[in-house]
Amino acid sequence: MPVILAKYLKDYLNKEVTLQGWVRLKRSSGKIKFIELRDGTAFVQCVLVKGVSGLEALESFEGLTQESAIEVTGTVQHNPRNKTEELLVNTMKVYQIAEPFPITPKEHGVEYLMDRRHLWLRSRRQWAILRIRHEIIKACRCFFDERDFTLIDSPILGPSAAEGSSTLFETDYFGDPAYLTQSGQLYSEAAIAAFKKVYCFGPTFRAEKSKTRRHLTEFWMVEPEMAFVTLNEVMDLAEEFVSYIVDIVLANRKSELALLERDIEPLEKVKRPFVRMTYTEAVDKLHELGSDIKWGDDFGGDDETILTREYDRPIVVHRFPASFKAFYFELDKENPELALGVDILAPEGYGEILGGGERSADIEHLLKRIEEENLPADAYDWYLDLRRYGSVPHGGFGLGVERTVAWICGLHHVRETIPWPRMLSRIYP
Amino acid sequence: MPVILAKYLKDYLNKEVTLQGWVRLKRSSGKIKFIELRDGTAFVQCVLVKGVSGLEALESFEGLTQESAIEVTGTVQHNPRNKTEELLVNTMKVYQIAEPFPITPKEHGVEYLMDRRHLWLRSRRQWAILRIRHEIIKACRCFFDERDFTLIDSPILGPSAAEGSSTLFETDYFGDPAYLTQSGQLYSEAAIAAFKKVYCFGPTFRAEKSKTRRHLTEFWMVEPEMAFVTLNEVMDLAEEFVSYIVDIVLANRKSELALLERDIEPLEKVKRPFVRMTYTEAVDKLHELGSDIKWGDDFGGDDETILTREYDRPIVVHRFPASFKAFYFELDKENPELALGVDILAPEGYGEILGGGERSADIEHLLKRIEEENLPADAYDWYLDLRRYGSVPHGGFGLGVERTVAWICGLHHVRETIPWPRMLSRIYP
Numbered sequence: 139m140p141v142i143l144a145k146y147l148k149d150y151l152n153k154e155v156t157l158q159g160w161v162r163l164k165r166s167s168g169k170i171k172f173i174e175l176r177d178g179t180a181f182v183q184c185v186l187v188k189g190v191s192g193l194e195a196l197e198s199f200e201g202l203t204q205e206s207a208i209e210v211t212g213t214v215q216h217n218p219r220n221k222t223e224e225l226l227v228n229t230m231k232v233y234q235i236a237e238p239f240p241i242t243p244k245e246h247g248v249e250y251l252m253d254r255r256h257l258w259l260r261s262r263r264q265w266a267i268l269r270i271r272h273e274i275i276k277a278c279r280c281f282f283d284e285r286d287f288t289l290i291d292s293p294i295l296g297p298s299a300a301e302g303s304s305t306l307f308e309t310d311y312f313g314d315p316a317y318l319t320q321s322g323q324l325y326s327e328a329a330i331a332a333f334k335k336v337y338c339f340g341p342t343f344r345a346e347k348s349k350t351r352r353h354l355t356e357f358w359m360v361e362p363e364m365a366f367v368t369l370n371e372v373m374d375l376a377e378e379f380v381s382y383i384v385d386i387v388l389a390n391r392k393s394e395l396a397l398l399e400r401d402i403e404p405l406e407k408v409k410r411p412f413v414r415m416t417y418t419e420a421v422d423k424l425h426e427l428g429s430d431i432k433w434g435d436d437f438g439g440d441d442e443t444i445l446t447r448e449y450d451r452p453i454v455v456h457r458f459p460a461s462f463k464a465f466y467f468e469l470d471k472e473n474p475e476l477a478l479g480v481d482i483l484a485p486e487g488y489g490e491i492l493g494g495g496e497r498s499a500d501i502e503h504l505l506k507r508i509e510e511e512n513l514p515a516d517a518y519d520w521y522l523d524l525r526r527y528g529s530v531p532h533g534g535f536g537l538g539v540e541r542t543v544a545w546i547c548g549l550h551h552v553r554e555t556i557p558w559p560r561m562l563s564r565i566y567p
Numbered sequence: 568m569p570v571i572l573a574k575y576l577k578d579y580l581n582k583e584v585t586l587q588g589w590v591r592l593k594r595s596s597g598k599i600k601f602i603e604l605r606d607g608t609a610f611v612q613c614v615l616v617k618g619v620s621g622l623e624a625l626e627s628f629e630g631l632t633q634e635s636a637i638e639v640t641g642t643v644q645h646n647p648r649n650k651t652e653e654l655l656v657n658t659m660k661v662y663q664i665a666e667p668f669p670i671t672p673k674e675h676g677v678e679y680l681m682d683r684r685h686l687w688l689r690s691r692r693q694w695a696i697l698r699i700r701h702e703i704i705k706a707c708r709c710f711f712d713e714r715d716f717t718l719i720d721s722p723i724l725g726p727s728a729a730e731g732s733s734t735l736f737e738t739d740y741f742g743d744p745a746y747l748t749q750s751g752q753l754y755s756e757a758a759i760a761a762f763k764k765v766y767c768f769g770p771t772f773r774a775e776k777s778k779t780r781r782h783l784t785e786f787w788m789v790e791p792e793m794a795f796v797t798l799n800e801v802m803d804l805a806e807e808f809v810s811y812i813v814d815i816v817l818a819n820r821k822s823e824l825a826l827l828e829r830d831i832e833p834l835e836k837v838k839r840p841f842v843r844m845t846y847t848e849a850v851d852k853l854h855e856l857g858s859d860i861k862w863g864d865d866f867g868g869d870d871e872t873i874l875t876r877e878y879d880r881p882i883v884v885h886r887f888p889a890s891f892k893a894f895y896f897e898l899d900k901e902n903p904e905l906a907l908g909v910d911i912l913a914p915e916g917y918g919e920i921l922g923g924g925e926r927s928a929d930i931e932h933l934l935k936r937i938e939e940e941n942l943p944a945d946a947y948d949w950y951l952d953l954r955r956y957g958s959v960p961h962g963g964f965g966l967g968v969e970r971t972v973a974w975i976c977g978l979h980h981v982r983e984t985i986p987w988p989r990m991l992s993r994i995y996p
Contacts, residue, residue: 143715143763177763178760178761178762178794179715179762206957207957209795233958233959234954234958237956259761259762265761268717269762272718279705288697288698289700289704290986292987293785293986293989294785295736295784295989295994297995297996307724309747311784312776314994325986325987328688330607331634332607332693333607333694334572334606334607334608341723341769345741347741355740520683523686524685525663526666527634527665528634528663528665529662529663530636530662530663531662556720557719557720557722558721558754562741565724565725565743566726566949567726
């Protein structure tokens with residue numbers, strides 16, 4: 139008897155197969171007994187009928203508890219009422235009868251569930267979210283692989299607290315301090331001179347004491363970087379990338395989105411061209427919408443929320459005040475108060491999911507900015523080498539995986555978008 | 568004029584195109600001048616001819632230094648002597664004349680090059696190695712994606728020094744100690760009850776004070792884990808996986824292997840079935856080969872080297888003394904002194920690239936082993952939950968990316984297999 143994955147059940151109509159999985163629910167109705175089995179790839183109704191199913195299977199049914207592990211063999215049949223395939227069980231093997239499972243269909247508090255994250259993953263919603271996460275990550279990699287980018291992993295451990303150590307996790311590296319990465323960008327800038335187009339994709343860390351629905355201390359980021367491009371090409375690629383991800387998820391994960399009761403109409407509107415506006419235009423628009431943001435301030439979460447609710451597509455905001463952007467940005471030749479940065483804000487109030495821009499190719503400008511910001515010039519010496527040996531216009535961006543998952547899944551908080559969330563007060567299990 | 572990547576040059580024979588890149592070498596021969604241009608995707612010979620190429624291009628040529636950044640436009644022509652396409656240059660734009668580049672065709676010491684890793688990446692060998700690394704990582708992900716595995720990222724930061732903290736990097740997590748992961752396995756074991764087949768793929772860390780050619784402090788590992796499998800299925804998947812990776816690299820990266828002067832004959836022999844032997848058989852064989860290993864000792868690097876030189880395919884070693892294996896292994900029912908572990912040793916002296924096995928499904932056994940090893944039972948309470956709620960036979964393995972890259976590329980040391988190596992005395996740049 140072939141052991142199959144539940145997701146392929148419909149390919150075996152009227153055939154005998156074996157499924158292996160866990161009991162999600164069971165119920166009896168007269169001579170008929172039902173098990174909702176989940177095997178990690180789908181959920182299947184298994185039916186036991188007195189006089190049809192094996193006696194031992196019928197007896198085993200009585201002892202089954204939620205999350206008990208079983209193997210069932212039977213015939214795949216179509217259930218016209220549910221419009222789906224189910225298994226008419228003949229025999230059953232019990233691997234283990236589970237102790238009373240601490241997560242039941244009743245409501246549990248978030249902290250209770252987070253303490254049991256290793257078990258909570260089995261619930262339908264968490265399952266659906268993490269399947270979509272996988273699809274998004276796969277889409278990210280495919281997008282860059284298809285476009286001749288080379289994956290160049292940036293290091294996690296780095297030697298210098300270049301931008302100030304207040305939000306860095308520190309460790310003792312054989313006697314010297316080392317820090318967990320916040321971004322692979324500077325390393326990717328080195329790699330483009332070897333590979334032209336690169337991306338890194340790994341975990342990044344921020345030791346921020348903020349407790350918001352948009353922050354994790356450990357999160358994954360994909361960061362492409364390209365040589366011989368300017369801001370416009372960075373913006374074009376970023377738009378293409380975000381719409382590609384949404385297309386792929388809509389094409390491959392409709393059933394998971396349905397399970398999450400995600401309204402997919404707003405996702406179907408995520409088509410190019412996105413809305414494009416300068417930071418200055420965005421501030422004007424925010425004033426219209428009642429915000430008291432001052433020109434020169436960075437957007438707050440609330441600003442992003444009210445702005446993105448105004449449009450049905452993502453917003454590409456560009457040309458920010460240089461004063462709050464990092465030292466490495468190229469300036470706008472038409473107005474050197476502006477840095478050639480770009481953010482993409484996801485619609486429906488989700489806000490920033492992507493940030494990047496054009497980097498300065500000019501060593502004199504970088505040295506001046508490093509001095510202005512009181513940064514340790516020594517720590518950047520290798521980075522400045524990139525302008526000494528074959529400097530070219532270049533740029534890139536970073537996309538936060540968890541914020542993208544939250545938006546596409548329609549979740550209020552990023553804590554459910556990663557298997558094992560790490561937050562200010564959460565590092566267990 | 569289309570700006571194209573050098574790798575697509577042959578598609579534009581007799582057409583006019585623009586290339587952007589860096590000067591690797593230049594030379595003159597009478598009326599003809601040559602630039603070897605690298606654009607990160609390939610190396611192209613660019614030819615300038617007096618009376619044919621533009622005057623300004625011919626003048627610009629004189630000032631070019633190694634690593635200068637340029638854009639050249641011209642006609643793609645076939646060079647019958649080199650049997651390759653080259654560019655007959657018409658015009659040239661210079662982005663930057665590089666300062667004297669510190670890495671020249673002469674020999675440099677490894678420490679000198681490692682201090683300049685951000686520039687060394689541009690050399691042909693490093694370029695080829697990291698292109699192969701990308702191909703290997705992509706193959707790993709494709710393999711598991713094609714086989715219905717769900718990517719479930721394990722956390723990097725964890726709360727407990729479960730297996731002893733001597734080789735762990737520690738950080739201050741808002742007042743409590745936290746540790747960088749050495750493996751995602753325990754977390755993956757939780758995830759299989761939700762997804763049946765999962766893998767994690769991320770950086771892992773070992774604060775080992777060892778200085779060998781096989782050790783990095785930061786390295787990448789892919790770790791699949793499966794529910795409802797026993798040791799045999801783990802071994803089968805591991806063999807299939809390793810041969811898949813080699814096939815993909817041979818199919819897609821022949822030119823990079825050639826650039827490394829890698830003899831591909833040994834790689835072409837990496838076909839299933841691999842050589843399979845128990846640990847006990849391996850020890851007997853090692854004695855034949857002159858090793859003084861005692862039954863009960865783990866293999867040393869030297870043992871792996873002499874053993875793997877005996878066979879032309881990878882060796883699958885299984886059933887190890889339980890005494891030196893971790894607490895979570897399932898024991899061999901026929902001989903409970905043996906743990907159902909499996910290692911794969913790469914041929915040509917490379918040794919261990921993969922390790923795994925069948926995990927114990929039995930909570931009583933695990934509790935006993937945790938006590939025997941004096942491990943903190945509290946730290947494993949969530950892990951033991953996995954045996955309370957739907958425990959099933961399961962197993963998996965981890966493959967080290969850098970050791971696999973070293974083997975496939977034929978490198979003596981793992982330090983060149985990762986863009987930014989971290990070792991006992993190396994965390995810069």
